[in-house]
Amino acid sequence: MVSVITVNYHGTDSTITCLNAARELDYPPDRLELICVDNESSAENAERLGALDGVKLLTSGENLGFAGGCNLGAGEANGTVLAFLNNDAVPDPGWLRAAVGVLRAAPTVGAVAGKVLDWQGSRIDFVDGGLTWFGMGYKRHAGELDDGRHDGARDVLFGTGSSLFVRAELFRALGGFDERFFMFYEDVDLGWRLNLRGWRVRYEPTSVAYHRHHESMAAVSSAREHYLLERNALAALYKNVSEATLARALPAALALSVRRSTARGELDPHQLELDRRPADPREDEAPVPVDRQALAGVLAIDRFVDLLPEFARAREVEQRERVRSDADLVPLLRKAMEPAYPLPRYLAAHDALVEAFELEKVFGGSRRIAVLTGDAITERMAGPAIRAWHTAEALAVEHEVRLISVNAEVAPADADFAVLRAAPRDLPSHVDWADIVVVQGHVLEMVPALRRQDSGTIVVCDIYDPMHLELLEQGRDTDEQRREADLRGTTEVLNKQLRRGDFFLCASQRQRHFWLGHLAALGRITPSVYDNDPTMRSMISVVPFGLPNRPPSRTGPGIRGRQGIGTEDKIVLWAGGVYSWFDPLTLLHAVHRLSEHHPELRLFFLGMRHPNPDVPEMGMADRTRQLSERLGLTDKHVFFNETWVPYGQRQNYLLDADCGVTTHFEHVETTFAFRTRMLDYLWAGLPVVTTDGDSFADLVRDEGLGVVVPAEDPRALANALERVLYDEPFIQGCEERIAEVRERFTWETALRPLTEFCRDPRPAPDRLPASAPLTRTPRKSRTAALRDDVGLLREYLDQGGVREVTKRAAGRLRRVAGQRLRGGGTS
16 A cells, blocks of 8 residues: 655645645555644644545644654555655646556565656656755756656766655654754755665656745745754764764854855855944944844754764664665765855855865765767767766766767767767867767877876777777778777777776776786786776776667657558567677668568568768679669668667667567687677567577577577577567566566666766876886895806807897897886886
8 A cells, every 4th residue: 555645734626636636646545644734733624625525534622744744644644555645736647656566577676756847747756866065955947848868767866855765664763854944955855865775766757746835935035944954964964974974064054154144145244354343332232123134044043953962873774774875875865075055255255265275085975077079969979979978967967077079970869968069170179178089989089188197187989889890891891991090090099098097998808818918918907006996897898789767658650551561460679770790781681582471571670871971882782782682671671760769869769679680600700799789678678589699699698588599590580589579477577677687777777887087086106106116126236246147148149140249239228228218217
């Protein structure tokens, strides 16, 4: 059973509207309990609310506040889930079912935060929570248009009390909302405590409610509201941070509360300075008018001190029960260094306190991060642009981010970060702005100053694409001389990144082993690097391609309904481009074989023309068209989309498919590739047929997500397609396992190594300035050195005579000169 609890305080009309909407929820009535708490109840209100059918009314003669009212309702609730709903809000019919589904599916989620929109359903009230270092929670993106950017589920620090679902037993174990808060931040405090104890709070965008924001506060002055906000922020901070954090944050938070109030009330802070004394001493005794806004912070601190013994007991409990550190929760704070109020005197004090108490060491300062790509950023994006976009999106949650493309095609969708086009000559200004630069492809070549070893900018190299191995296949269409030159050039581009980078991203463990070999060959795995981290994870981490947090939902037409493709046909989808390292030819032979027994079979190629105009069509695309024509498959069993599907519309095509396929040849490119767009199959829950040999095939085989076949085997491929299209028990098993596996590949999870690095970015150990060995090889005595030289002379004479001796001597001279130039000579 679920108990929906709403608290009324002299807002009976809104409360009746809310409860009537709750009775229309898409949820079994016998498993739904509606509870209304009437604060400072009157006979009239009690009579009206008591007349509502199926509502349990609890009355209180005093105003218990939102926290106390919710606790009273929770104490009388019979449900295993408590659903808190503001009385000035109404739920969407699917509000409850969506949230309960999350709690059932994820045992570690203790509370679900619903999506809250304004009364018209067009603007955001709540989609994410942030917390400042001084304890003030805030609703990120509040007031913005709800344009779909926040339709992915994610973990949050807290949910808004206007739409919050909590496991009942857990709520009671935590003592419910802290009633000393009365109202404001009691939801922040509850979410904070849940997270500290190891539980997750999960934002679920399909659980929607519509809210008339702060209708209950309409008759309350802003000064009283600020008083509650200031007092409760201090209380939440005091209760929930560790001893070490409290020692830094609380003194600064107290001082900042005073400055915030004096700045808000425009109080002259210098009026009591001795050099400001009036000529008539009696004027010093006269009362001074003080705006209530200026009193809010001072009185809030005074009341906080009154309650300190009670908060101290609560703090003791929270610190004893916590299992997570402050550092663990920093990502959920989002931008903890956000000052929150744009008042000049206040901002100056904020910056001074942050510096004096070194608060960035505790809460992590926001960085400036430039993500550089050479790919087109438009509605039609290929893998590199998609990866750069989601990288910027993930980092922008905590940092100031610019996504910059040097491609001529830049026409982005709306984003929470800057998306810019820059000519190569303009890149240095963006690099100078940034603390961290994330590069991919050839972009590092365009900023020579960034390649220098003495550059102080932190560089992250995204080498998820082994371009030189791709070129071995792609270059088959060119002459041998050009092919060799292109390969040398591309390899050197990668080598420059590997020599310069501070942190590297790759897409799989296979790739990680490959790139570790590169780094070792280039001399990057030095004793200092190895001793700092023998695992090398602090230098190179696996960041695969990712998936959206939210499942795909149809927004328009896809494949079915096109000429030649019926609603009952079986559709095999090829979701990426057609490149030289792929083998669509074997797939065509398999489709030709299978279509003789299954005339309803359809193969659809999602995109034949790369969206980046700088990427030419490869020869394999034309060979694929020609073979399809020769086999009589085109527009009967095989269909080509000759353009490229917009990134935001690909789900419509995926949802029309019955399975996904990728086939390739057996070669070294396959061994180390990561087929980026193939993850879309998992996103859509499609069973997969893939050729053996790459890391994606390992995943499909190990997890039971479909069928893995040998390279260039049409018969095996045809049998595999038949199984994933027609074997219902096998299909169901694949779908069940796909649902579990895809959670590992959300962008939020995939990019975690990068987001963690950016919270505490450091140069690679071998790039630290003025680094030198602490111990040196002892200098040999002259006699020992002469003896060694005589031995070497004999050895070299035996190997090659006078010419070998001359060569070795010249080599020694070069080494000695180099050591002295680097300051590494002995003395």
